[in-house]
Amino acid sequence: KDTLELRDQLPKPVLEVIEKNEKAGTTDSKEYQDAFGEFIKTFVCRMNPIPKVVADTFGNMNLDIYKTMWGPSEWYVVGNLKEYERVEKLSQISAPTLILGGKYDQARPHTLELYISKFPKAEKFVFSKSSHLGMWEEETLYTNTLKAYLKKQGL
Numbered sequence: 001k002d003t004l005e006l007r008d009q010l011p012k013p014v015l016e017v018i019e020k021n022e023k024a025g026t027t028d029s030k031e032y033q034d035a036f037g038e039f040i041k042t043f044v045c046r047m048n049p050i051p052k053v054v055a056d057t058f059g060n061m062n063l064d065i066y067k068t069m070w071g072p073s074e075w076y077v078v079g080n081l082k083e084y085e086r087v088e089k090l091s092q093i094s095a096p097t098l099i100l101g102g103k104y105d106q107a108r109p110h111t112l113e114l115y116i117s118k119f120p121k122a123e124k125f126v127f128s129k130s131s132h133l134g135m136w137e138e139e140t141l142y143t144n145t146l147k148a149y150l151k152k153q154g155l
Helices: 003-005 012-026 031-045 052-059 063-069 088-094 109-118 139-152
Strands: 099-102 121-128
Touching: 003 031, 031 063, 031 088, 088 109, 099 109, 109 121, 121 139
Parallel strands: 099 121
Antiparallel strands: none
């Protein structure tokens, strides 16, 4: 739901390309991939240029597996994960848990609250300048946040 709402915030010409290619089943086309890149730049990694390690990760993704599990579009789950839901089982995780997100994340901060409410011992931190890849977008703050959390846990 979050990613669909965010997709609709993209500029109208980009959204039209996405919708046209999804309807035609041409999500492998360069036109679609370029339009999808606008979503990535806004809600996944806002750094310009994208760090090489991030670009390499995207470039080396096994899209056959992704499509089998999720589907051909980021916004509509039609793969074998469609019915996979484990939110109610989160209460069984007794370990302290840190949920991290970014202000501009495709996993929106208000949605993180749902997950946090299910864990017996969860905390969250939202990076104010990040989208989905806070570990790159705010690397020092991300590292310091993890260190502080681990120290608090006695680790």
